[in-house]
Amino acid sequence: MTKRDLFEMQNKLFWKLIFSTLCLGLSSSLMGQSNTASSSGIPNNAGPVYEDILQGFDDPSRWLTFSGDYSGKRHSPLQQITPENVDQLRPLWTFQTGTTTRGRGFETSPLMDDGILYVTGSNNFAWAIDARTGRSFWQYRRDLPNDLTYGASAPVNRGFGMLGNQLFMVTLDAHLVSFDRRTGDVLWDIQLADYKTGYSATLAPLVLDDKVIVGISGGEYATRGFIDAYDPATGEQIWRFHTIPALGEPGSETWPPDPEVLSRGGGGTWMNGSYDPDLNLIYWGVGNPNPDYFGDTRLGDNLYSNSLVALDADTGELKWHYQFTPHDINDWDSNHMPVLADIEWNGQDRRVVMVGNRNGFFYVLDRVSGELLLGKPFTATSWAREIGADGRPIVLNDGSKGCLPDPWGSTNFMPPSFYPDLDLFILTARETCATFVPEEPRYVTGQSSFGGVVFIDGEQGSGALRALDVHTGELRWEFTYPSPTFGGVMTTAAGLVFAGDHEGNFMAFDVESGKNLWHYQTGSRIWGAAATTYLLDGKQHVLIPSGTTLTAFALPD
Amino acid sequence: MISLSISFVRNKSRDEVSSVCSAIAAIAFVFLANLSQAQGVNPLEYDPRAAQAGGAIFRAQCATCHGADARGIDSIDAPDLTLIWARQTTTDASVFETIKEGVAGSIMPPHQNPDPEIWMTVSYLRSIAVSGTNETVVGNADRGRNMFIENCSRCHRVDGAGGSLGPDLSTITGRRSLASLVNSLREPSSSIGRRFKPVSLTTATNERVQGTVKSEDAFSVQLMDSEQVLRAFNKTELIQFTREADSLMPVFSESALTEADVNDILSYLQSRRGRRLSI
Numbered sequence: 155m156t157k158r159d160l161f162e163m164q165n166k167l168f169w170k171l172i173f174s175t176l177c178l179g180l181s182s183s184l185m186g187q188s189n190t191a192s193s194s195g196i197p198n199n200a201g202p203v204y205e206d207i208l209q210g211f212d213d214p215s216r217w218l219t220f221s222g223d224y225s226g227k228r229h230s231p232l233q234q235i236t237p238e239n240v241d242q243l244r245p246l247w248t249f250q251t252g253t254t255t256r257g258r259g260f261e262t263s264p265l266m267d268d269g270i271l272y273v274t275g276s277n278n279f280a281w282a283i284d285a286r287t288g289r290s291f292w293q294y295r296r297d298l299p300n301d302l303t304y305g306a307s308a309p310v311n312r313g314f315g316m317l318g319n320q321l322f323m324v325t326l327d328a329h330l331v332s333f334d335r336r337t338g339d340v341l342w343d344i345q346l347a348d349y350k351t352g353y354s355a356t357l358a359p360l361v362l363d364d365k366v367i368v369g370i371s372g373g374e375y376a377t378r379g380f381i382d383a384y385d386p387a388t389g390e391q392i393w394r395f396h397t398i399p400a401l402g403e404p405g406s407e408t409w410p411p412d413p414e415v416l417s418r419g420g421g422g423t424w425m426n427g428s429y430d431p432d433l434n435l436i437y438w439g440v441g442n443p444n445p446d447y448f449g450d451t452r453l454g455d456n457l458y459s460n461s462l463v464a465l466d467a468d469t470g471e472l473k474w475h476y477q478f479t480p481h482d483i484n485d486w487d488s489n490h491m492p493v494l495a496d497i498e499w500n501g502q503d504r505r506v507v508m509v510g511n512r513n514g515f516f517y518v519l520d521r522v523s524g525e526l527l528l529g530k531p532f533t534a535t536s537w538a539r540e541i542g543a544d545g546r547p548i549v550l551n552d553g554s555k556g557c558l559p560d561p562w563g564s565t566n567f568m569p570p571s572f573y574p575d576l577d578l579f580i581l582t583a584r585e586t587c588a589t590f591v592p593e594e595p596r597y598v599t600g601q602s603s604f605g606g607v608v609f610i611d612g613e614q615g616s617g618a619l620r621a622l623d624v625h626t627g628e629l630r631w632e633f634t635y636p637s638p639t640f641g642g643v644m645t646t647a648a649g650l651v652f653a654g655d656h657e658g659n660f661m662a663f664d665v666e667s668g669k670n671l672w673h674y675q676t677g678s679r680i681w682g683a684a685a686t687t688y689l690l691d692g693k694q695h696v697l698i699p700s701g702t703t704l705t706a707f708a709l710p711d
Numbered sequence: 712m713i714s715l716s717i718s719f720v721r722n723k724s725r726d727e728v729s730s731v732c733s734a735i736a737a738i739a740f741v742f743l744a745n746l747s748q749a750q751g752v753n754p755l756e757y758d759p760r761a762a763q764a765g766g767a768i769f770r771a772q773c774a775t776c777h778g779a780d781a782r783g784i785d786s787i788d789a790p791d792l793t794l795i796w797a798r799q800t801t802t803d804a805s806v807f808e809t810i811k812e813g814v815a816g817s818i819m820p821p822h823q824n825p826d827p828e829i830w831m832t833v834s835y836l837r838s839i840a841v842s843g844t845n846e847t848v849v850g851n852a853d854r855g856r857n858m859f860i861e862n863c864s865r866c867h868r869v870d871g872a873g874g875s876l877g878p879d880l881s882t883i884t885g886r887r888s889l890a891s892l893v894n895s896l897r898e899p900s901s902s903i904g905r906r907f908k909p910v911s912l913t914t915a916t917n918e919r920v921q922g923t924v925k926s927e928d929a930f931s932v933q934l935m936d937s938e939q940v941l942r943a944f945n946k947t948e949l950i951q952f953t954r955e956a957d958s959l960m961p962v963f964s965e966s967a968l969t970e971a972d973v974n975d976i977l978s979y980l981q982s983r984r985g986r987r988l989s990i
Contacts, residue, residue, distance in 0.1 A: 634929070
């Protein structure tokens with residue numbers, strides 16, 4: 155970073171501070187509070203307001219929502235760490251969670267505000283951690299029931315949502331809980347659904363102006379998915395969008411006309427969505443239909459499973475949808491981070507949403523209309539190689555002509571990143587080989603109903619970090635891993651890509667060439683998590699969760 | 712969109728499901744009539760239908776993590792359940808307990824299934840145990856011991872004695888069939904264990920190294936070299952790195968070890984087998 159850059163950043167920060175202070179004062183006075191001290195003299199640091207989240211990376215000392223901003227790009231403007239100096243990156247501290255998720259990962263994206271990290275962990279642990287020392291201020295541990303169903307998943311959590319002095323976290327027993335961020339005390343706790351029937355929740359709530367948006371896990375059980383909006387102040391439900399329609403509703407014609415089949419149709423919404431404040435639309439991925447592998451009792455496309463839905467943020471009303479995998483029988487949930495960008499498309503400015511899908515295709519859609527602009531495979535999947543003129547995949551191999559990508563898919567929920575200057579979509583790709591054998595399940599409340607089994611060829615598996623040209627879907631570069639990988643991706647404007655692999659490496663790459671520039675062995679696979687970055691005391695830090703640890707990195711002084 | 716071959720499997724499966732369901736119902740009835748509490752002995756041990764019913768439960772509730780063949784999935788630390796019975800400490804009751812209570816701090820959850828269903832799953836796991844053979848090899852174990860020391864113990868251990876380049880063979884006859892063990896002697900490269908994959912490499916100082924890979928990532932490889940020394944290398948510092956198709960184990964043809972020699976060695980291994988497995 156040049157001195158001029160630094161000056162501009164400081165100048166920007168100064169005005170940001172003035173603006174934020176004004177916003178804080180305004181919002182606090184609206185809430186009937188003084189910004190500096192209440193009438194009783196108790197200090198009142200009101201915390202970030204909606205406008206702060208809206209500004210995303212404009213203030214790089216903060217990270218206030220899952221991807222750093224509402225767009226899901228996970229692209230930070232910070233430029234202190236560069237391709238030239240990244241090899242000097244060193245760990246500052248490591249935080250040990252003391253809670254494990256064997257078989258899965260520490261999947262959280264910590265939030266950062268005013269030098270404090272707000273972190274959720276496995277088994278619904280949570281902490282406020284000093285970003286300078288890695289020492290915790292408080293720890294929360296939920297007293298979970300001993301008959302959790304986990305939504306066929308694992309005891310993971312992907313992070314907090316934050317607004318003012320409130321934090322929001324979903325739980326494995328399918329609740330939404332609000333905390334006081336200063337103490338970790340529970341402010342309210344509401345049930346999203348009955349965990350005993352197979353529901354669970356793991357995502358990071360999406361906090362908008364006056365709403366907390368959450369989704370639900372449980373598509374491996376006889377459940378019916380939904381996306382909900384709640385009042386941050388009280389926890390009262392504002393709206394609910396069912397991802398599987400009721401009989402007679404639009405979309406129900408893609409199912410057998412049987413209310414029982416629809417009521418257990420699956421369609422989990424367990425990964426975060428993104429938000430376009432101008433269109434006031436939220437974009438959210440929907441998971442597999444249930445039973446996962448047995449499709450004979452649910453003939454039809456099974457909307458809105460395996461789709462991206464665009465919902466009106468105020469009402470939850472469906473504006474458009476696009477189904478990536480009609481009548482999925484491979485458990486290829488479409489629960490991915492939808493990435494919003496404004497790009498030039500064939501000479502025109504287009505507002506697009508991009509998805510790297512579990513089915514092996516990379517998609518670009520117009521996010522105003524839902525029009526499909528591009529769908530190209532990014533792995534060697536033999537399932538399909540092109541999308542037809544009708545917007546549907548031309549299926550070449552339904553599994554009868556050799557193996558397909560395994561149920562974890564060609565990629566998964568690990569966040570990808572978009573690099574605007576180069577129009578590159580960078581994601582973790584998995585090359586796998588699985589044989590699916592469907593079998594009609596029994597439907598027992600609280601028991602999973604996959605509807606068959608999968609044989610995965612353990613010898614044939616590899617992973618890769620891949621950079622795709624968003625205009626063509628073509629591979630610009632890749633870096634290969636020895637095994638199918640679940641690590642997420644972050645990019646920074648200095649020309650860096652940060653990624654994690656299944657062998658535990660946290661790595662930095664040159665965004666133009668894909669050349670590896672630095673790696674650090676964290677000691678456990680990086681699973682589901684992607685890096686975050688922020689300025690602290692004027693210095694860029696990078697964070698990565700791995701196994702049972704959270705490690706902060708920075709350049710030497 | 713759905714192929715005929717898959718449909719065939721489905722139809723077959725559906726029939727199986729209905730018969731399995733009847734079996735579950737029948738067994739549960741018998742079970743409930745006789746027993747009221749969980750206990751240390753599998754009450755369905757002698758009921759041949761139990762394993763079949765347990766298989767259906769396994770496929771529905773366990774196969775996602777443990778694999779359809781119960782051989783485990785490495786990438787999520789889900790263990791191979793066909794090998795659990797080779798452990799001295801494994802009993803029907805301990806497996807029942809693990810299924811019912813789950814494994815604390817792991818992805819393995821507790822299960823709310825009625826006790827009879829859990830016992831059926833235990834029966835199924837017993838039925839698929841990789842348990843070698845109960846057939847006794849006809850051979851001279853004493854002679855076999857000498858043959859083993861002469862030909863095998865440089866790389867293989869039995870009861871704590873021997874080398875480490877190849878797998879420990881103390882309980883191998885409990886886990887592998889005699890035919891597959893003979894095949895491993897005659898054609899060692901036909902099936903190489905996951906942690907014994909051979910590689911060769913050349914270092915920057917032109918040292919040639921052969922070994923078996925213990926661990927590997929994008930940047931480094933950890934191996935045991937042919938002198939049984941644990942070594943690690945950064946891939947960027949190597950001149951050459953090759954995954955070999957041929958095992959480091961020599962081929963023992965008929966001229967090297969006669970059928971009688973092989974039987975003597977297997978007889979020795981069987982005599983040393985830590986625990987005889989029977990169902």
